[in-house]
Structure formats: structure tokens, C-alpha cells
Amino acid sequence: MTRRSLRDNPKRELWLAWGATVFFYNLYAVVFFLFTHIQPPGQPWYSPDQASTWFTEHHHGLGIGLALIFVFGGLSATSIALITYSIRRMSVSRAFSYSYLIIYSVSAVPGFLFICVALTAGIMRPERSPQLQHWLYQLGFLSFSGTMGVFLIGSLIWMCAILLDGNRVFPKWFGYLNLCNALTEVVVSPSWIFKTGVFPWNGLIAWWIDVVIFGIYTGVFITLLRSMIIREDFGTGPLPAVPAWRFWQSPVETAP
Amino acid sequence: MTVAEVSTPPCRTRQVPGQPDMWFFVLFESLIFTSYFCVYLYYRAQHEAAYLAAQSQLTLWLGVVETIVLLTSSWSIARCVEQSRNGRYDVARRDAFLTAGFGVIFLILKVVEWVRQIHLGNTFSSGDFFQYYFFLTAIHLVHLLIGFVVVGVAIHQLSSPRRRSQELVETCATYWHTVDFLWVLIFALLYVVR
Numbered sequence: 001m002t003r004r005s006l007r008d009n010p011k012r013e014l015w016l017a018w019g020a021t022v023f024f025y026n027l028y029a030v031v032f033f034l035f036t037h038i039q040p041p042g043q044p045w046y047s048p049d050q051a052s053t054w055f056t057e058h059h060h061g062l063g064i065g066l067a068l069i070f071v072f073g074g075l076s077a078t079s080i081a082l083i084t085y086s087i088r089r090m091s092v093s094r095a096f097s098y099s100y101l102i103i104y105s106v107s108a109v110p111g112f113l114f115i116c117v118a119l120t121a122g123i124m125r126p127e128r129s130p131q132l133q134h135w136l137y138q139l140g141f142l143s144f145s146g147t148m149g150v151f152l153i154g155s156l157i158w159m160c161a162i163l164l165d166g167n168r169v170f171p172k173w174f175g176y177l178n179l180c181n182a183l184t185e186v187v188v189s190p191s192w193i194f195k196t197g198v199f200p201w202n203g204l205i206a207w208w209i210d211v212v213i214f215g216i217y218t219g220v221f222i223t224l225l226r227s228m229i230i231r232e233d234f235g236t237g238p239l240p241a242v243p244a245w246r247f248w249q250s251p252v253e254t255a256p
Numbered sequence: 257m258t259v260a261e262v263s264t265p266p267c268r269t270r271q272v273p274g275q276p277d278m279w280f281f282v283l284f285e286s287l288i289f290t291s292y293f294c295v296y297l298y299y300r301a302q303h304e305a306a307y308l309a310a311q312s313q314l315t316l317w318l319g320v321v322e323t324i325v326l327l328t329s330s331w332s333i334a335r336c337v338e339q340s341r342n343g344r345y346d347v348a349r350r351d352a353f354l355t356a357g358f359g360v361i362f363l364i365l366k367v368v369e370w371v372r373q374i375h376l377g378n379t380f381s382s383g384d385f386f387q388y389y390f391f392l393t394a395i396h397l398v399h400l401l402i403g404f405v406v407v408g409v410a411i412h413q414l415s416s417p418r419r420r421s422q423e424l425v426e427t428c429a430t431y432w433h434t435v436d437f438l439w440v441l442i443f444a445l446l447y448v449v450r
Contacts, residue, residue: 176281193381197440198295209291
């Protein structure tokens with residue numbers, strides 16, 4: 001691709017937002033799963049001393065990983081913006097896109113910022129009493145796993161928009177996948193009650209199965225957003241279909 | 257992309273009732289529930305005696321009645337689809353209302369059963385079996401509540417000659433059958449399997 005074609009490409013901002021979304025979710029996965037070991041979450045039944053030890057054992061990983069999230073976490077806005085754009089491109093009321101934008105802007109706070117602040121406060125003051133460290137530990141994981149209501153409503157808003165849309169921005173099956181994702185937010189709610197078994201914040205049902213569904217859902221919506229950008233004609237009517245063989249083609253080749 | 261390159265979707269021959277997209281949902285939800293069932297059966301096999309003791313506190317006949325009610329609701333929604341296909345929209349709409357009515361009866365029976373269990377001292381946090389019992393029946397009930405909205409969509413479709421999308425009515429019926437199908441599995445696993 002030449003420099004001129006990039007400059008003239010009317011979709012460059014959309015591709016920039018999409019690239020930032022891919023970067024954010026990859027960073028999120030690497031930081032949360034590999035650096036900090038926030039995922040899978042620590043044990044819910046830890047005593048104050050064990051929680052304090054957990055902070056000490058994960059000090060460096062948490063420090064580096066959470067610093068990266070504080071620097072790049074704002075990129076989560078790009079995926080929200082792109083999804084809001086996709087809803088605006090649909091034939092539904094703008095109320096859907098505004099509702100989605102507002103609810104997901106709020107959701108970043110319980111979604112990942114709250115746990116980052118609580119755990120950073122835990123590692124940066126290790127001399128604090130174990131009881132307070134325990135409180136930060138529980139606050140972090142419970143806020144992360146237990147405050148899923150905003151995501152539930154957000155997924156349902158996107159689902160309704162897709163099912164009502166006449167512009168074929170997304171396939172209807174993805175609307176139904178939104179419902180599957182929304183239901184996982186209900187499944188995780190017992191994590192407030194249980195410390196052991198399959199329902200606490202790291203339980204087989206409340207966390208492992210949910211995270212697999214969320215992983216599939218995230219991969220699917222990022223792929224479908226890419227497809228939407230390829231098909232975007234900046235009109236107001238139905239988006240043109242893309243032949244299956246072009247679906248994986250380079251976006252540069254398909255740009256007008 | 258030029259206009260010439262834009263492909264128009266080919267005329268689709270129907271292979272399943274309703275939107276194929278809904279069948280994707282049925283498959284995906286079935287996989288999710290299968291994973292719950294596998295977890296339940298695995299832990300049940302580890303502590304079989306404790307699970308059997310807890311299971312004996314369930315009221316089997318109530319579960320049977322609930323199953324019959326939900327199966328009857330599936331029959332009425334199937335009738336609704338059939339009547340709609342034949343152009344008898346008023347009868348189809350009545351059948352859709354009947355389906356919602358059976359759903360309400362199931363809902364009431366389920367709440368009565370929960371209240372009964374709570375009075376017996378069996379709550380969501382009182383033992384492994386009742387964790388699964390309350391979780392599976394509650395998540396199923398959430399599906400049933402969504403089902404009321406779905407049946408409402410079918411009734412809305414059938415109410416006006418300007419709408420009446422047969423595909424949408426069949427899609428709604430597919431969802432309702434899924435709720436029924438999942439209940440039959442839950443009933444078998446929680447109430448019947450010994």
C-alpha cells in the first residue's frame with residue numbers, strides 16, 4: 001500500500017480504531033493472564049495472611065502489568081466507539097447507540113479499572129496490615145467478577161439493535177450470540193456468595209465456562225467488526241454483502 | 257468495492273424452520289448447558305451418596321407436573337406455527353397466548369417448589385446438590401422469562417396483516433422449544449437420575 005492510498009483511504013480511521021481494539025484485547029489477555037495472574041483469579045477463600053502473601057508473590061508481575069493497563073487501558077474506548085459506530089450504521093433508532101455508548105463507558109470502571117486500582121494499592125503499600133490487604137484483594141476480585149449488570153444490559157442493547165436492523169450490518173446469529181454472552185453475566189453473580197465449589201469468582205461454572213464463552217464472543221465480534229469495515233460504503237442503506245472468498249482478504253485491497 | 261463486485265444473496269431454500277440464525281443459538285446454548293451438566297455429573301459421581309440424599313428431598317411429582325405443563329406449551333406453540341402456516345392467524349394467536357399461559361403456570365409451580373425447598377431449609381448455599389438445583393432451575397427460568405418476550409413477538413407478528421412473518425413465528429417457536437428441551441434435560445438430571 002502506498003502512502004497516498006493510505007491518505008486517500010476513507011476507512012483509515014475505522015481501521016485505526018479496529019487495530020487499537022485488537023491491540024487492547026491482546027494486551028488485556030497478556031497482562032491479565034500472564035503478567036499479573038489476575039486471571040484465573042486468586043483463591044476466594046484466602047485468609048488475610050494468604051492474601052497478603054499473594055500480593056508479595058505477584059508484586060513484580062502486578063506492578064508491570066497494571067502499569068501497562070493504566071497506560072493503555074483507555075484504548076478500550078476504541079472498541080466501544082467502533083461498536084457504537086456499527087449501531088449508528090444500522091437502521092435502528094440512535095437511542096440504541098447512545099445507550100450502548102453510555103453504559104459501556106461506565107462499565108470500564110467495574111470492568112477492569114476498579115480491580116487495577118485495588119490491586120495496585122495492595123502491592124504499593126505491602127507494609128499495610130493483612131486485614132486491609134485482604135480487603136483490597138476481595139474488593140478487587142469481587143468488583144471485577146460481580147458487577148456484570150452493566151455488561152448484561154449492554155449486550156442486550158446490542159442484541160436488540162442487531163435483531164431489529166434492516167441494514168444487515170451484522171448477521172442475526174451474532175445477535176443471538178449476544179444473548180448467550182449476556183446470560184453469562186447472570187451465571188457469574190453467585191460469586192458474591194460462594195468461596196468454594198463451582199460458583200465462586202474462580203469457579204468452574206462461574207469463571208472457566210464463562211471466560212470461554214466471552215473469549216469466543218470477543219473473537220467473533222472483532223472479526224465481524226472487521227467485516228463491517230470492509231463492507232462499509234458510507235451510505236445509509238443496507239451494507240453490501242461480501243463474497244465468502246473475500247472475507248479474509250486484506251482490507252487495503254477492498255478499500256474503495 | 258465497486259457495485260459490480262457486490263454480490264446479491266442467492267435465493268435460499270429453507271432447510272430448517274425459522275431463521276437458521278436461531279438454530280445457531282440453540283446449538284450454542286445446548287453446548288453451554290451440556291458443559292453445566294458435565295460439571296454436575298462429574299461432581300455427582302464424586303459424592304454420589306450425598307447427592308442422592310439431597311435429591312430425595314425434591315418432590316418428584318411436582319417436577320413431573322412441571323414437565324407436562326412445559327411439554328404442553330411446546331405442543332401449543334407447534335399448533336400456533338401450524339395454524340399460521342395455514343393462514344388461520346386468529347387461532348394461531350390464541351395458541352401463542354395459550355403457550356404463554358402454560359409458561360406462567362410453569363413459573364408459578366417453580367416458585368412454589370423453590371419456596372417449599374427454602375422452608376425445608378434447602379437454599380442455594382446449603383450443600384452441593386442444591387447449589388446445582390437452584391442454579392440450573394434459575395438459569396432455565398431466566399430463559400423462560402426471555403421466552404415470554406419471544407412469544408410476545410410472535411403474538412405481535414400474528415396480530416396485524418401488515419406483519420405476519422411466518423419465518424419470525426417459527427423462529428419464536430424454535431426458541432420456546434429450546435426452553436422446553438433444556439427443561440427436559442434438567443428434569444432428568446436433577447429429579448430422575450439415581
